[in-house]
Amino acid sequence: MSRKKTILDIQKMKVDGEKIAMLTCYDYPTARIMDACGVDVILIGDSAGVVVAGYENTLPVTMDEMLYHTRAVMRANPKALVAADMPFMSYQIDIADARRNAGRMLKEGGAAAVKIEGGVNIAPVIAALVEIDIPVVAHIGLTPQSIHRMGGYKVQGKKGEQAERILEDAVAVQNAGAFAVVLEGIPQGLAARITETLTIPTIGIGAGAGCDGQVLVIHDILGLCEKYSPKFVKRYADAAALISGAVTSYISEV
Numbered sequence: 088m089s090r091k092k093t094i095l096d097i098q099k100m101k102v103d104g105e106k107i108a109m110l111t112c113y114d115y116p117t118a119r120i121m122d123a124c125g126v127d128v129i130l131i132g133d134s135a136g137v138v139v140a141g142y143e144n145t146l147p148v149t150m151d152e153m154l155y156h157t158r159a160v161m162r163a164n165p166k167a168l169v170a171a172d173m174p175f176m177s178y179q180i181d182i183a184d185a186r187r188n189a190g191r192m193l194k195e196g197g198a199a200a201v202k203i204e205g206g207v208n209i210a211p212v213i214a215a216l217v218e219i220d221i222p223v224v225a226h227i228g229l230t231p232q233s234i235h236r237m238g239g240y241k242v243q244g245k246k247g248e249q250a251e252r253i254l255e256d257a258v259a260v261q262n263a264g265a266f267a268v269v270l271e272g273i274p275q276g277l278a279a280r281i282t283e284t285l286t287i288p289t290i291g292i293g294a295g296a297g298c299d300g301q302v303l304v305i306h307d308i309l310g311l312c313e314k315y316s317p318k319f320v321k322r323y324a325d326a327a328a329l330i331s332g333a334v335t336s337y338i339s340e341v
């Protein structure tokens with residue numbers, strides 16, 4: 088496709104049974120490379136805080152940090168649809184604050200959509216953003232910004248009642264107007280059931296192959312951030328070894 092992808096293109100992929108490939112990205116050179124490869128959606132994830140900035144979790148990430156990464160990615164002029172993560176406490180306080188901050192991601196960052204974590208509890212925020220023409224990707228299941236409530240990065244929805252609640256979250260974010268939903272860290276049977284129930288695309292991470300698409304953190308698939316890499320991630324390259332070899336050769340030649 089020679090033009091930029093839109094949320095309608097991504098939604099049509101579900102209708103056509105085409106899988107959606109989403110990857111995180113935080114910088115200009117990586118955005119150029121992955122866009123040339125034809126990735127469908129680029130997510131400027133708040134995982135940037137962990138894999139780029141070295142924070143312990145995503146909670147310290149600020150709006151300014153997310154805007155910095157979003158602008159860097161947008162300078163690559165990607166054809167992929169670009170969604171930017173709303174960091175912790177940028178959308179939870181009240182609707183006015185959520186609208187102001189989400190608006191900055193489009194106006195100052197240049198993203199086409201935002202992603203926010205939460206289900207039934209956050210559906211009114213999703214509706215308020217969609218109402219002012221800010222497309223939203225929802226994110227349910229294992230939501231990393233809820234690490235303290237969850238007591239760690241644990242698979243969610245393993246028990247019947249918990250699974251039903253996640254299904255309710257999925258329906259609530261769709262009804263609120265989200266154009267897609269990330270399903271993170273839930274059993275594959277539950278993810279497949281949600282995918283069949285919803286009309287919007289589901290993008291899985293640690294949720295099995297039954298979703299409409301998949302998303303992974305670029306540093307994980309490149310083998311660049313071993314400390315935090317989850318077990319389900321397939322590593323497609325060993326970039327840490329590549330960098331180490333190049334730097335060692337440079338040092339010895341100097």
Ligand code: KIV
Binds near residue numbers: 111269304
């Ligand atoms: O921040 C992030 O990178 C994410 C994806 C892993 C879905 O939320």
